[in-house]
Amino acid sequence: MNQWYIAAYGEEIGDGLLGRIICGEPLVFYRTGEGEVVALADRCVHRRYPLSRSHLKDDQIICGYHGFTYDKTGVCVAAPAQKRIPRTARVPAWTVHEQDSLVWVWIGDQELADTALIPRAPWLDSPDYTVVRGMEPLKARYSLLVDNLLDLSHETYLHGGYIGTPEVAETPITTEVDEDADVVYVSRHMDDAECPPFYSKSTGIEGRITRWQDVEYHAPCLYLLHSRIAPTGVLPPEDGPDDQAFHVEVTYGITPSTEHETLDFWMVARDFALDDETVTEFLATSNHTVVMQDVVALDLLEEVVESEKENYQELSINIDTGGLAARRILAKLVARGERKTAGAAPVATP
Numbered sequence: 001m002n003q004w005y006i007a008a009y010g011e012e013i014g015d016g017l018l019g020r021i022i023c024g025e026p027l028v029f030y031r032t033g034e035g036e037v038v039a040l041a042d043r044c045v046h047r048r049y050p051l052s053r054s055h056l057k058d059d060q061i062i063c064g065y066h067g068f069t070y071d072k073t074g075v076c077v078a079a080p081a082q083k084r085i086p087r088t089a090r091v092p093a094w095t096v097h098e099q100d101s102l103v104w105v106w107i108g109d110q111e112l113a114d115t116a117l118i119p120r121a122p123w124l125d126s127p128d129y130t131v132v133r134g135m136e137p138l139k140a141r142y143s144l145l146v147d148n149l150l151d152l153s154h155e156t157y158l159h160g161g162y163i164g165t166p167e168v169a170e171t172p173i174t175t176e177v178d179e180d181a182d183v184v185y186v187s188r189h190m191d192d193a194e195c196p197p198f199y200s201k202s203t204g205i206e207g208r209i210t211r212w213q214d215v216e217y218h219a220p221c222l223y224l225l226h227s228r229i230a231p232t233g234v235l236p237p238e239d240g241p242d243d244q245a246f247h248v249e250v251t252y253g254i255t256p257s258t259e260h261e262t263l264d265f266w267m268v269a270r271d272f273a274l275d276d277e278t279v280t281e282f283l284a285t286s287n288h289t290v291v292m293q294d295v296v297a298l299d300l301l302e303e304v305v306e307s308e309k310e311n312y313q314e315l316s317i318n319i320d321t322g323g324l325a326a327r328r329i330l331a332k333l334v335a336r337g338e339r340k341t342a343g344a345a346p347v348a349t350p
């Protein structure tokens with residue numbers, strides 16, 4: 001719980017109310033007139049009406065049921081038919097931080113929220129990249145999406161004809177773990193690979209390619225896949241920019257919503273054909289198709305996992321090294337969080 005999670009894209013939070021469940025906490029988000037993002041508990045202190053289904057006026061939420069009115073710190077500043085407002089009339093407020101076009105929320109002990117801990121994805125908010133993105137809610141637990149993204153050999157089978165080619169599954173990976181920073185690195189460098197339509201159509205490369213996939217998983221929420229595509233034999237120069245290659249920064253926010261649901265924020269930033277609308281549209285559509293292939297598979301897996309007997313033993317092989325490292329780090333974070341937050345509830349900021 002003592003972690004930063006991506007709650008929304010900055011552009012999703014405007015002059016309306018956005019309700020989202022993050023780590024089991026129903027939250028309501030809005031943006032004040034000054035542009036600050038606010039996150040409050042999405043439950044009116046009076047009769048629990050969802051504040052996300054209420055009204056926003058002058059940076060305050062007026063409950064849609066009986067009109068309790070909350071300011072941006074969660075304090076109730078007006079109640080119907082009486083002047084005196086009970087001292088306990090407030091809803092918890094959460095710490096949020098907007099960075100790299102993402103809205104992060106700190107769930108857990110609010111005093112521990114340190115924005116310096118938020119991992120960066122600067123290409124999402126850079127004029128040197130063009131980004132397509134979306135969010136799909138999964139009816140699957142968070143760990144299934146972590147497994148999925150840490151083992152890209154599934155591209156060959158689940159995404160064949162889109163981003164998968166035989167070489168992805170055939171090429172061994174290397175895995176490294178930074179235990180202090182809680183980051184897992186998984187690399188797969190294909191020196192002479194078929195170019196999937198996904199890249200041939202967007203880059204214009206004809207023929208075979210050098211295809212590198214360098215994954216960084218910043219547990220628990222941010223997943224980065226640095227993808228480098230170049231004609232076979234074109235390697236990064238010793239000095240100077242790697243401008244003979246095409247770079248795609250595939251970025252995922254993996255946010256647990258409930259025990260069995262996950263918010264799958266997917267973003268694809270490219271450093272080529274920046275103003276080419278046809279490429280943008282092609283990448284938006286084909287990435288969405290690929291994401292939906294994963295959604296269908298993971299929702300199916302959730303049903304399988306949910307219905308199986310306890311102690312079912314999976315079998316792991318070399319391709320699972322990254323996924324297993326991620327599981328180990330997540331288990332460590334959970335254990336550490338349980339020690340720190342035993343019994344603590346979020347507190348309203350005064």
Ligand code: FES
Pocket residue numbers: 044045046047048049063064065066067068
């Ligand atoms: S439930 Fe919100 S004012 Fe009654």
Ligand SMILES: [Fe+2]
Pocket residue numbers: 148154155158159290294
């Ligand atoms: Fe996938």
